[in-house]
Amino acid sequence: MEPISEGQGGLRERKRRETRQRITETGLKLFIANGYEATTLDAIAEASGIARRTFFHYFKSKEEIILAWQGALPDRVRAAVLEQGSAVSPLAAVQSAVTALAADMRPDVAITISKIVRSSEQLRAGNQVKFLNMEQAAFEALCALWPDEARRDGLRLAAMVGLGAMRLSLDAWVNEEGRRPLTEHLQAAFARLNAELGAAV
The missing domain is CATH 1.10.357.10 (Tetracycline Repressor, domain 2)
Known part of the structure; x- marks a missing residue:
């Protein structure tokens, strides 16, 4: 396997930041619209366009979105x-x-x-x-x-x-x-x- 170039690594990191930002913004919107307790991780993941398991690559819980x-x-x-x-x-x-x-x-x-x-x-x-x-x-x-x-x-x-x-x-x-x-x-x-x-x- 060829090593990942610096350019590829930079692109991957940028995409990771963008995904994390999208999850954060989506979570906040759902908290405001539906209430914090009523908003599930599944709902955040779905609205963010990611799988539930992918959510945990970025956050461990709903609280971490606020943090x-x-x-x-x-x-x-x-x-x-x-x-x-x-x-x-x-x-x-x-x-x-x-x-x-x-x-x-x-x-x-x-x-x-x-x-x-x-x-x-x-x-x-x-x-x-x-x-x-x-x-x-x-x-x-x-x-x-x-x-x-x-x-x-x-x-x-x-x-x-x-x-x-x-x-x-x-x-x-x-x-x-x-x-x-x-x-x-x-x-x-x-x-x-x-x-x-x-x-x-």
Whole structure:
């Protein structure tokens, strides 16, 4: 048998990524349309155009589809922070980045996923990891914008506080069923934060 060329290997990996993405998107659509508990692995596989056994080459369970969706968020945070540049403060860069991400979020998808996450201990644990990874991604992006080693602790604080504001905003948004845009919750959270930072000790 001839060895697989680099080109063939690259094509195979691309097809694998595309299939994984298709399964993820299909699963999310079915969760939203039919409910998480009512959506079976067979239904996801069929709608994705794959055999049930093929599903397990990509995911071990329905929960992993949710975790895969969450796993893409840190890279989006990193890219969004880098786009802000260093003309603003680090905290302002994080605020602008998470606000841009919030503006792109579909309420039906994000709120449905948040409710699913709350219903599962495994997914709640994964959610904790997601926010830690988003915080780390924001910190790394800030360090790229402000490479001075002496600023590292301050940049980490900016990342922690900024992602904390996003997390509180997401919780409030989900609790009120998305009646107001997530960006409004973020604006209010950062306004409270800045007021506290500016308050006399």
